[in-house]
Amino acid sequence: MDVVALIGRVLFVLLFLGSALNHLTHTSAMTAYTESKGVRPARASVLGSGVWMAVAAVLVLLGLWGDLGALMLVVFLLPSAFLMHAFWRERDGQTRSMEQTQFLKDLALAGAALLVFVLFRSGEMGLTATSPLFGTN
Template identity: 55%
Template sequence: MDILVLIGRILYVMVFFTSAAGHLTQTAAMAGYAQSKGVPAAKAAVLGTGVLQVVGALSVLLGVWADLGALLLALFLLPTALLMHAFWKETDPGSKQNEMIHFFKDIGLAGASLMLCALIAFAGDELGLTLTGPLFDLD
């Protein structure tokens, strides 16, 4: 069972490492996009969310307070869905569909992050193949 959880953690964080790489290497372009969506301090927000994704994903991947890492990823995803993918504001059908897909992807990943946080915190030290136990205790 532990190996399945580890494989799941590896697969789960891949999307965040990929996204973080874009945030940290294409900051200007991403900041321009974020600014067009009304995000204040767009460059700082892009860099901050890139770092947040790296920290959260590394935490989940390595099993270092992985429950906290999963929570950090949810805290990235929920505002991102609302601010960056507000499909209800779009008038062009293609843009609306694209934003809706990204919105629900982020919402679904946020839900998975919250479940992962709870499951790791509940499993406690019985979850193997981690460097530390969870930060939170949900016994």
């Protein structure tokens, strides 16, 4: 089961590593989008969130204080859902639908990250570099 947990962690963090890379390599486009959502300072937010996601994803992937990495993802995902994907503010039906999908995706991933946190804390993640930062049950 340890290998299955590791495969699950790899699959889980791929989205965050790709998104972090986008934040750090397509900063201008991401900054414009962030500004359009009213988040200021936009550029610093894009770069900071890119680094935050990358660090969190690597912690989860390596099991190096994976519980901390999972909580970092929750801290990123919940504000992202409400600030960047506030579908209820959109007037265009297609845009509203796309933003609702992104909003729900962020909430679902936050839920998954909380489960990852619990699994790290319970010692059920196997093949980890360290024990959980926040201890075990």
